[in-house]
Amino acid sequence: MFLDFAAMEPRQAYQWMVSAIVPRPIAWVSTLSPDGRANLAPFSFFQGVTCNPPTLLFIPANTRDGRKKDTLRNIEANGEFVVSLPSFAQAEQMNATAALLPYGESEFEAFGVAAAPSQRVKPPRVAESGVAFECTCLQIVPVGEGPFAANVVFGRILCAHVRDDILGADGAIDPARQDAIGRMGGESYTRTRERFALARPDRANLGPPLPPGPVAPPPASAPSVPAPGAA
Ligand SMILES: Cc1cc2nc3c(=O)[nH]c(=O)nc-3n(C[C@H](O)[C@H](O)[C@H](O)COP(=O)(O)O)c2cc1C
Numbered sequence: 001m002f003l004d005f006a007a008m009e010p011r012q013a014y015q016w017m018v019s020a021i022v023p024r025p026i027a028w029v030s031t032l033s034p035d036g037r038a039n040l041a042p043f044s045f046f047q048g049v050t051c052n053p054p055t056l057l058f059i060p061a062n063t064r065d066g067r068k069k070d071t072l073r074n075i076e077a078n079g080e081f082v083v084s085l086p087s088f089a090q091a092e093q094m095n096a097t098a099a100l101l102p103y104g105e106s107e108f109e110a111f112g113v114a115a116a117p118s119q120r121v122k123p124p125r126v127a128e129s130g131v132a133f134e135c136t137c138l139q140i141v142p143v144g145e146g147p148f149a150a151n152v153v154f155g156r157i158l159c160a161h162v163r164d165d166i167l168g169a170d171g172a173i174d175p176a177r178q179d180a181i182g183r184m185g186g187e188s189y190t191r192t193r194e195r196f197a198l199a200r201p202d203r204a205n206l207g208p209p210l211p212p213g214p215v216a217p218p219p220a221s222a223p224s225v226p227a228p229g230a231a
Contacts (some may be wrong), residue, residue, distance in 0.1 A: 030126065034078065
């Protein structure tokens with residue numbers, strides 16, 4: 001079968017892409033409206049970008065009528081967000097927060113998601129997530145325009161909260177305890193319970209893997225990276 005994406009409707013292209021590009025990790029993104037209402041929504045167009053400087057991206061697309069999603073509006077207003085990672089136990093709650101609520105209505109409140117304060121940014125994080133990255137917006141890159149067009153949000157990772165009970169004896173995140181989920185096509189998801197290892201062919205050149213382990217937290221007064229255009 002040959003697929004000519006130039007001849008497809010955007011929705012059809014979307015269906016092929018999301019069923020082929022799997023599994024996708026899920027960023028559960030919290031933001032604050034200018035009047036301080038917390039917003040929470042999942043995004044599976046999500047990836048790490050680089051560790052130098054620590055950066056991630058996620059992609060709020062425009063709605064089917066071409067409007068910006070609340071998450072994007074809030075980040076444009078104040079340049080801050082938190083990416084919490086949902087576990088299998090949080091899957092239904094995460095899915096509920098994808099509901100399109102009127103702007104300013106909090107998914108934390110509507111769906112009973114417990115929030116915890118962040119350290120370096122104002123939006124709260126999801127209290128029970130195993131990992132939560134506090135970020136400031138580095139750049140927003142639009143791709144396309146109108147319905148379903150993308151807004152690639154690059155975030156500088158300032159700090160992270162990692163729940164102690166998802167750490168293994170070696171101090172690194174134990175994937176079995178994290179129990180992360182991934183999005184497949186349509187409304188299906190996958191768990192991360194099956195794993196296999198492959199030795200890197202160039203390991204001799206790379207040296208031994210870095211020992212994992214806890215990293216000392218920087219002093220609370222350490223300056224955060226200001227977001228361009230942040231209020
Ligand atoms: C698992 C999952 C992944 C999603 N991934 C995306 C995505 O990558 N980009 C996007 O624009 N919407 C995505 N959505 C839909 C948004 O979560 C949904 O439009 C939400 O209402 C946006 O909220 P907001 O308007 O508060 O920002 C996803 C939904 C689910 C359930």
